[in-house]
Amino acid sequence: METLPTGISVLDREFGGGLPSGSLVVLKADPASQSELIVDRFSRPRECRYLTTVRSADAVEASLVLDEEREGDNGDGTEGDDGDTVVEETDREDPIDDVLAAAADLPERATLVVDSVEPLEAADRSRYGSFLTDLRGHVAESGGIAVIHALKGENGQNRTVTEQIADVVFDLRTTVTGTEIVNRLIVPKFRGGAALEEPLKLKLTDTVSVDTSRDIA
Template sequence: MAERLRTGIDVLDRKLDGGIPAGSIVSLQAAPASQAELFLYELTATRGTLYLSLDRSEDAVAASVRGSTTRTGEPTVRHVNGDAPLDNATKLVSALPDASNLIIDPVDVLEQQEAPRYRNFLNELQNHIYNTGSLAVLHGLNGREVAPLRDTTLHMSDVVFDLETEVNGDRIENRLTVPKFRGGVAVPEVIKLELGEGVAIDTSRDIA
């Protein structure tokens, strides 16, 4: 079995038989108003991380990571801006060292570029992540408008995490599904999570 890389979220790593196979691309889908960033922040505690921000500034992301209530590392944060985000992201990714994490947050900006160029970016990313034994997480926003090339991202990704957040009565409920898992078995059940001081299983019981 391929080496497994921990996500930093203990309950999820147990469900995934130790983590995600090295060399994988993960697509994390979540609503913009959710606490999905906690997944990204906990990942930074597992190994060296390059955090590419497509929206927020480097200072804003770094401050958010430092102020997080969950476990974090000290990621290298870079803001990808300009008129050629695919080219700028490619240059940064090419320098990713072995056994590292790459976070692209959000990937939506890249999904709005020309389809052939975006597919080429994903193919080059896949090769580099595989050759370095690293782990890439592409954070996609499932908001009112979904980026036009989201299906391409999901198809090219090795693993898909789908986080749904909804208000149920007086509680906010977060449900994680793993419908796709190349190199392993997709988790068959929905995982109910508590997103607060870290990411943990929600042990509360539904009241009929």
């Protein structure tokens, strides 16, 4: 099984080069967090089809351009851009068919981003489960990776289905205190590899890097 870089060097080191090809990856995060930075980095190492279900394509493209202007190795942070990203808006009422069509046409070893998954999870459980199974099949056939951005909040029972079918689950936990904002990335599930034994403390400002500051109780 081939390993594909994530676009975030610290994660690639932790996972022995990246994520297994054919993986369905879920990134869970608070809506008010800087999780979009992580999603943007996932889109950069290879060709990418970026499907936005809520934001406009123009807004997504603008954020990707800003990220590209800041690219470069930041010491455990971001790496260069080696692929083209095509951003498309899905049908706001019924995005499932658009996502499956993009997955079926995914270039070899490319990345498919779904940002975010909540409109798809609104489908009935049977249809949504079939959708995820078909999505995994298309991604495995292309030898690429699918990244699903899953925002935390008022999620129904289909969020359980999302996490159950996913091969890898990233859980970004953002804690706000009176003096700082702390972001910890937890990897509780890694099918085909080893999950992280401890949370990874990240610094999410305008880039993604390791937070080397010490926790003081």
